[in-house]
Every structure is written in C-alpha cells, then in structure tokens.
Amino acid sequence: MGLFSDMWSCLRRRLRATNGEDAVDDGAEESSNLFFNLQTLQIATNFFSDLNRLGHGGFGPVYKGLMPNGPEKMLVYEYLPNKSLDYFLFEKEKSQLLDWKKRYQIVSGIARGLLYLHEEAPERIIHRDIKASNILLDEHLNPKISDFGLARLFPGDDTHLNTFKISGTHGYMAPEYAIRGYLSVKTDVFSFGILVLEIVSGRKNHDGFLDAAKADLLNYTWTLFEAGKSEELVKGSLAKYNPEEVAMCIQLGLLCCQASIAERPDMNSVNLMLSSDSFTLPRPGKPGIHGRVGRFTTTSSSPFTNNTNGSTTQTGGTKVSIGSSFVEDYSRNSISYSSMEEGR
Template identity: 65%
Template sequence: MGLLCSFCVCLQKKLKAANSAGADKADDEDVSTDIFFELNTLQIATNFFSEANKLGNGGFGPVYKGLMPNGQQVAVKKLSIDSRQGVKQFSNEVKLLLRIQHRNLVILLGCCVEGPEKMLVYEYLPNRSLDYFIFDKKKSRSLDWTTRFHIITGIVKGLLYLHEEAPSRIIHRDIKASNILLDEKLNPKISDFGLARLFPGEDTHLNTFRIAGTHGYMAPEYAIHGYLSVKSDIFSFGILVLEIVSGRKNHDVQLGGQQIDLLGYAWLLYQEGKILELVDQSLTKYNVDEAAMCIQLGLLCCQASVTDRPDMNTTHLMLSSDSFTLPKPGKPGIHGRAPRRTTTSTSGFTKTNTSTQSGVTKASTSNSLMEDYSRNSISVSSFDEGR
C-alpha cells in the first residue's frame, strides 16, 4: 500500500516537472497531470460496479464498463483486495503504459488509488478480445481472411514497437488471444502489461526463477530455464498466429490423436506437405499464399532454437514484402500445459488463469531440453499469480 501510494505521488511530481520543463511549448503539447480518477467518479460511471456493468474476471480482478460524465466509455480494471502480487503488477502497468503510445497498444487513460481500492482506467473497446471471436465457431465466421491477416500484421507492429521502437525495450511475457483487444474496426491492440518486463540500456535477456505467463504460449527456454528475452514473445506470437489461422486453441482435448496439440499438428502437416489443412474450415475463401506464409511464419517463431527464431523486424519484413522468401523452419520447441487451468470469458478482458505461486520444476529427463521435441519433458509446478 505505502509503496503504491509513494509511486503515485512520485508520478504526479514527475508529470508536473514535465509540464514545467515544457512550458514554452504549444498548449497541445503539454503533458497532462490529470490521470488520477476519483473513486466516486468511477463508482458513478460503473453504477457502483454493478454486475450489469461487469465485463469479466481476470487474475488481476474484475473489469467493469463505465460511462464518464463527458460521455466517454471506459473499462475499469480493479485490483482484487486479496491479490498477493497485484500491487506490483498495478505499478508496473501504470509506469509502462504512461511511457508508450502506439495504435496497436491499448490506451491507459489513468488510475485510481483511494484507501484499499486500486484501479486502472482504459479506453473501452467494444469488440472484446480476439479469443471471443476466434475460438467460437459461429463468431469466427465474422473474421474473414483479410481481417485475420490484418490482425496478425497489427500485432506484429505492436510487438515491433515494444521490442525495438519504445523508449526502452519491453517484453510483454503474456502474448495470447485474450490479451489482444479489438476496436470498432477490428484493429488489434495488445493489452495487459501487468507482467511486462522493462529492459533498459543494451540488455537483451535475463535469467529468472520467477516465471510468469500462460501455459501453451510460453517459450520453453523461459518456462524451463527462466531465460527471458524478446524471443520469448516471439514464441508466444508464433502460437497465436497458428491459432488465428486455424481458428482453434493451442491445446484442445476435444480433438483426438495428433490434432490435440496445435503446434505439433502444424509441424506434422508441414513435414507432410499438407500445411493448408490447418486453415480454419469456416474460411470459405482465403489467400492461399498468405495462409501458407502465416503458418510457416508461426512455425519459424516457435522453433526450439532461440537464435533461429526471427526477431520482430524480420517478421514484419516477411509479412510486408512480396519478395521475401521464408526459410524452412526447424523443430518446434516444447511448450508446457498447465495441469489446472480455468478460462473466464470477458468483454475485452478475457483471462486464462493458471494456478500460481513461484518457481518451476525442471524436466526429469532431458539433456537438451531446447532441442528435444517432447510433450512429456516439462513439468510445471507453479507460476506467478495473475495469469
């Protein structure tokens, strides 16, 4: 509590200093200090956080739709009182989102800290999150191939900004379908930076025993060894691309045999020269070349070898250049699945929650965990709270 309040006070001082330093600039370039919302304002906007205004639940806490006095719609994300690591995530998300601006990143409008209440206030995106559409057989039909390809390229641009163009390199750590929000024109926006890590200076990676993220999307070197780099996001993005193209989750127990695991099934089809069999059957029309390219790109991003995965600059070039020839992908990496996993559907803030604390149990059988393609060589005991 004291840490967060001190953070907010420091944040206010920094913004005021920024205004003073830029006093000689034009009015439209002034830095706004009005990012702190009063609790009473948000209570009225959300009808006192009524169930009718509730968009859903996440590891962070409930999310509510609100209508501000000026007519603006917002999404209010509350920190659960009993969330053990929520304060750190809260501070992290505020600090990061106040520093970054991009059309493919969700916009943070402000925050509220009063008594035990801690909230983040975002722009409201009416089309919810990507998983709300892509994993529903009926709703997925509204996402034609052009729209899906547009969503993929938009996510690439957002990640390229975070990895290469932001003031400091940022690794999201939780890229997944439920953290991609869609605006009124179905433009994608990366959301939920509570687990993001900032890499100041020239640092490119770190080793940590504090593992956080969502099973099925986590890079093996990070999930098993705690090796975190931009290539961790690349792996998650690769899984997400395969999901967007196929219209199915990365692990679906309803699909038997080899199809149960999306990455393994995509690799098998690629080896057999049947890559287009992965394309969502609800797509009656699609660009064959683009679909094949996206599947191959997904496999390239999910390679076991970290150095062989393309960075976001290369990925963007692959998608935007007609003359770029994609290399052949190598073996995909291991990606673990949680023994306990629950998914709560929300409006724009769907969360996949994994039983969490800290630490990771290493595989019992592996001399080369990064190169062996095995679904049985990872055993995860617990992960950071909130996802």
C-alpha cells in the first residue's frame, strides 16, 4: 500500500492535541485511530530515505511509505503526476497549458471539493489553507484539494469557533480569522476567492515586482472592477477566453472576499453561480483588503438569489452568533504570527 503523508508531522500534531493544545480537535483525533510510532514510520519509509522523499509540505518533508500488512486505517492519496496548481499557474511556459476552459474547470472542481468538505462530509471540515500549492492536479489537470494538516473538524451543528492559534498562509487568510481568530466555513470561502482571482489573472496574490497600485491582486482587481475594466485582469495571460465567464469569475472572487462574513456566499451558492446561467450575482462591495474587516452580524440567510424558476430563493448562509463589530482599517502587513507560513 502506497502511503503519501506528512506522517511524522501529523503524529506530532496529534500528540499535541491530546495534551490539550488544540482541545477542539480532541474528539476527532481519538476517533480517527491514525497513530504511528516512530519505528513504524522508519520501517515504512526505509528510515526516511531520500529515495522515498516526494517533496516538502507545510509541516515538513513528505515521504512515500510501504506498510507490510495489518488493519491500520490510512489516508492514501492517488498519485498525481502534474504536481500542484502553482507549478502551472505561475510558470510562464507551463501556464500556457492552462487555457481558459481548463482554468474554469479547475475553479469549478475546487468549488465542488469545498462544498463536500463544508456541507456533505459526515462532519464539517474547514481546510484553513486553501491556496494554489495545495491544489494537486491529476493527469487530466483535474484539481484535488490536498494538505489537510491545518484542517479542523466541526462536529454536530457547530458553525464557528474562536481560536488564538492562527495558522495559514499570508495573503489567503480571511481578515476576521487573521486578526480575531474567528474561524468558519467563510474562512475557506475567502481563500477560495483569492485563489479564483489568481487562476483568472495567472499571477500571485502579491507581486512585489509590480508597482504599488498593482502589487496586491485583490486591491488591484477591486480597482479595475470599480472602473468597469475587469477584463484587463486577464489580458496578457490568456490569448483566448470567454469574456462572460471571466467577468463572472472576477465578480465571484470579489464576492468571496467581502469584508463582511455575511456578504460572502457559501459554497453551495458558489457552485450554483458556476453551474447556472440564471443565477444572479449581487454586486460586490469593497473586499476585505489591507486587513479591513466588516461588521460581524448575526445572520441565517445570505443575499444570493437563484432565479432558475423565475422566483427569488434565498440560500442559507453560515449562522453567526456574535453581534459585535470588528474595528476597520487594520494593516494586513502588520499581522504577525509565529505559526503563519509564507505562500510559495
């Protein structure tokens, strides 16, 4: 059995959880039965031989292991030969292999994957680190969400939690999570929005080689959208594209990155937007740029409408039980956590 995992790092994380450092996951950890001692991992990987080293993940080196036998339950990834999305998206020559049709399929595939994690899995899962380097591609360039080292389980009807342990990648984290530690499905939605804009534009969420007006992708996209020039975002990276789909994806990306949690769509709404020609997208407001966080309001519905049957249907959003406001105008550059990792 081929085992692809940050095994030793996951083991250390689980041991920390049982010691109370990440109490919310204790029940999930106890029920998962994914514990391996160091000797077992050494044998499985031939003592962490370089010949079995596949790469380097967020927690450390990733090894291929072989278990001789036994009833162990393991998470086994299929072998994905095309590496990760960032390898194609941000390399000039490789990016030419991602035409608009393929990019749109990748956006849709990631959206379906997040919908499963948030609403269809036995227990709700918040990934916490959605980014281009965590999207693996199979031989047909179909996307697979990977690296669940930071993922959190939400048992029962829990919709959110507050944590002092902020982990993720700078540039993809929702402002309410990066600043206040408020974690919900809308945290992943914000990261997805950033990723959509990267896929459309073919550039990273921050490029220090560009002038100040263009360096921050979210800020620049909002400026273009406000000026009615959204299509400029894709010019230069793609020779041919569907203007309507490009405009829709840009608007969708901005909606997912709204400063207010309540104004972001859930992944069910996102999938409807991507699959239905009759779904009306609201006009986005100013996104959560520069650490700007909107009013944190209690809500049981979202403003997204579906006119498929000629009527207006409200799609339920994440319920929030906090009625406080977050202070505006935090600088995203001032956020600093020891557990934060820079994106590739």
